[in-house]
Amino acid sequence: MNRHPSSGPGPGPGRRTVAKAALLGTAAVLAGPAAVARADRPLVLRLPAPTGPHPVGLRTFALTDPSRTDPWQPEPGEPGFGARQVMVSVLYPARTVRGFPRAPQLTPAEAGVFTGLAPLVRPGLPAAGVDWGATLTHGHVGAPPLPGRRPVLLYSPGGGDSRTLGTTLAEDLASHGHVVVLVDHPGDASQVELPDRMRVTVLRGEPDAETFRTMVDTRVADLRLVLDRLGSLPLAPVMDRRRTGIYGHSAGGTAAVSALAGDDRIAAGANLEGYLDLDPVKGLARPLLHFRTDGFAGAARLTASWEGVPGRRVRLTGAGHWVFGDHAFLVPRLRAAGLVTAGTRDALIGPEPPAAAVSSVRRELRSFFARHLS
Structure with missing residues (x-):
């Protein structure tokens, strides 16, 4: 897969091919020899603690939209065909965490699948x-x-990331007083464990324009489903849904801005280096914050797509496209252990230590949403 599998032109599979590849990919990943690390003492990675005053609670929910057929699933009559399912994790300020275990970033089943998928989803x-x-x-x-x-x-x-690779930023926002809903997009995300089965990504290489369009449309519909269901979740009493914001990375940024432009329930949004040339957003009147890095391979298209779109711009220097997620913390540890090359580190998160970029993203997002969701 190329450096930015969430957007841009390139060869893309048709729906039936994609669906069959997903089913075959699941079997291969679960059964193949790459699914299990061979090292006697595999590396254990750690994520940094959030910086806010509140401890963080977490709950996970499965949502089903019976009005939509999953576009990445097999054709009617084939195994696995059915309604669109979405997984969400809700992070929130907790009253106490004593006696409540910390959640793993990946479930045991997801971790086994991701072991085989990791070098396919993020080369290196x-x-x-x-x-x-x-x-x-x-x-x-x-x-x-x-x-x-x-x-x-x-x-x-x-694109290609599961929701849990945005954990660290979400935990930081929750520790400062927000309820953060991480949304997975099955079939697009590397892997998602649903209540009844495992879904793996259908993306193999950079998606073509039609596949990217389907990705974004599906994500926007997923986000609307989540907005529809927030009031019925057990955590609804601590959610002030009149103060709802949205943020997304790459294809998620594209979807977040499209959702913001088309849904009055969302008051403000932040775009973490996503293209904005799919939907008309130039006249968007609601608050918008944009982040970009100086190491993004799609810089020319990004610049053109942002032309005329309102909102504050923040540029991160010495940083790469995947610095916005947990790769910012995992990749340096992999590099220190000799498990990735310097070239892989630079391609994913940039050549500079990510601390400054991470701090800027956290600070700017907290300030932006505090100002516009007050």
Whole structure:
């Protein structure tokens, strides 16, 4: 896969080919020898703690949209055909976390699948030597929420990424008083464990224009489904849905801005280096924040697509496209352990230490949403 699988032209499969590839890919990843790290002592990766005053609780929910057929699933009559399913993780300020365990970043089944998928989804990541299932988040499963109604933020990840690779930024926002909803997009995300089965990404290489259009349309519909269902979730009493924002990375940024432009329930949005040339957003009147890096391979298209779109721009220097997610913390540790090359590090997160970029993103997002969701 190329450096930016979430957008841009290139060869893309048709729906039937995509669906069959997904089913075959699942079997190959689950059964193949690459699914298990061979190292005697695989590396255990750690994520940094959030910086806010509140501990973080976490709950996960499965949502089904019976009005939509999943575009990445097989054709009618083939195994696996059915309604669109979406997984979400909700992170929130907790009253206490004592006695509530920290959630793993990936479930055991997801970790086994991701071990084989990692070098396909992000070229240069190791096919062995990492215990992906041992990484813990700082979200405590089922912890009681802090009383009070708090602004809500939806997150859509980069193309090929699962929602859990946006954990660190989401935890930081939750620790500062937001309810953050991480949305997975099955069939697009590297892997998603649904209640009844595992879904793996259908993306193999950079998607063509038609596939990218389907990705974004599907993501926007997923985000609307989540907005529709927030009021019925057990955590609804701590969500102030009148103060709802959205942010997304890469294809998730494209989808976030499209959702913002088309849904009055969303008050403000942040675009983390996503193209904006699919839908008309130039006249968007709601607050918008844009981030970009100086190491993005799609810089020319990005610049052209942002022309005339309102909103504050923030540029991150010495950074690469995947610095916005947990890759910013995982890749340097992989490099220190000799499991990725310097070239892979530079291609994914940039040549500079990511601390400055991460700090800027956290600070700017907190300030932006505090100002516009107050």
